[in-house]
Amino acid sequence: MSKINPIAAPHTHSGTSTTNIMYLVVLALLPAALYGVYLFGLPALTVLASCVVSALIAELACLQLQGKRSLAALDGSALLTALLLAMSLPASTPWWIASFGCCFAITLGKQVYGGLGHNPFNPAMLGRVMLLICFPVELTNWQAISVPDIGAQGIMLNQAWLGIDGISAATPLADLNQLTNWQDLALGKHPGSLGETSALLIALGGVFLIWRGIIRPYIPLALIGGLFVPATIAHMLSPNEYASGIAHLLSGGAMLAAFFIATDMVTSPTSPRGQLLFGAGCGLLIWLIRSVGSYPEGVAFAVLIMNACTPVIDHYLRPKIFGAQSLFKRNKGV
Structure with missing residues (x-):
């Protein structure tokens, strides 16, 4: 046999x-x-x-x-x-x-x-x-940037770049209200983690993944909207207390979460509606933790909380079976 x-x-x-x-x-x-x-x-x-x-x-x-x-x-x-x-x-x-x-x-x-x-x-x-x-x-303990000096004599590596006598500095998340230079935020010219170095490069990498069909745009767009909308509304109501939506998007790990962390295929919902809800929940939680929580950054906590909600989201927002009709339509047809 x-x-x-x-x-x-x-x-x-x-x-x-x-x-x-x-x-x-x-x-x-x-x-x-x-x-x-x-x-x-x-x-x-x-x-x-x-x-x-x-x-x-x-x-x-x-x-x-x-x-x-x-x-x-x-x-x-x-x-x-x-x-x-x-x-x-x-x-x-x-x-x-x-x-x-x-x-x-x-x-x-x-x-x-x-x-x-x-x-x-x-x-x-x-x-x-x-x-x-x-x-x-x-x-x-955030390290200040230490870009090598490029001059007529070539590239000069300073001691901070070599890891000697590094200087600590405050991350922009510590005081989002003082952020006004959007170019420095987009290019990452500020203290922070490696994932905060360049929102522009991270966004370009995310667009590359969408173009290749690796991820779908639902979670990134929903997370960006879920963070930007409440931040903008709060900033309009109280500009001295809350940072603007642009400041929230371009600082911290928001862009990294939108394109690379929240889009994890294993821990995120499968349906488009579920992904929209998941992304919006992540964005809203990030803003809440940053604005009223004890931690200046809320990406990791927000993603983990929404990961726990993924089975529930998949259960209630699962796609309709092909060819299936609702009970109301079936009774109406009879």
Whole structure:
């Protein structure tokens, strides 16, 4: 008797794979990550390298313990988690804290649930929140930008860029009301995490993902609207107390969340209506936490809260079955 391995339908293939998707997202993030290294220097590169190496080691160890293929560690999911976590951290974060956060994200945020496709929460944001709670001082110590000097004698690397005698500075989120230079916000010329380096580059990377069909525009547009609309209304009612909508969008990790974090296929709803509600909820929560909460940034908390709501959203806003009619229409037809 021949051995048959039945495979469930449908059998149509889109021509892509999980690995291709992951590496395309990594490619879209690279310009902003490299620009962050240019602005903050070797400390930023150390954070990126620490996250990538520790994430791959943790992924490989978990796969070995579960008896799975070791090559699955190279599918790009661990690399993407490491990159997202690194871009949400200050450039001055000690390497061991960044490594600890990545190990937590991979093991307890992803593999403990069964691996890729089974985790209910975004692993990178789980790692970010854990580090913020455990190491609040280190994760709120923002390094000032230290761009290399380019002159007639060539490129001159200052001590801050090399990681020597770095200068701390306040992130724009600490006082959004004072933000008036939109060009500096768009280009990331201010203290903050690597993911705050350039809202423009992050947005361009998000447009690239939409163009390639990796993500759909529902969540990014809904998150931007969910953050911009209440911020603008509050600013119009009390401009001295609340920052403008543009200030909220171009500062912090709002753009990174809109295009790269909230759009995670595993932890976000599947239907267009569900994605619109999910994105709008993320944007509203970000504004609420920033404006009236205890933390200056609310991206990680907002995404995790809405991740918990994803099963409920999928249940009540699932697409209608093709050809199905409502009970009212069926009774009317009879």
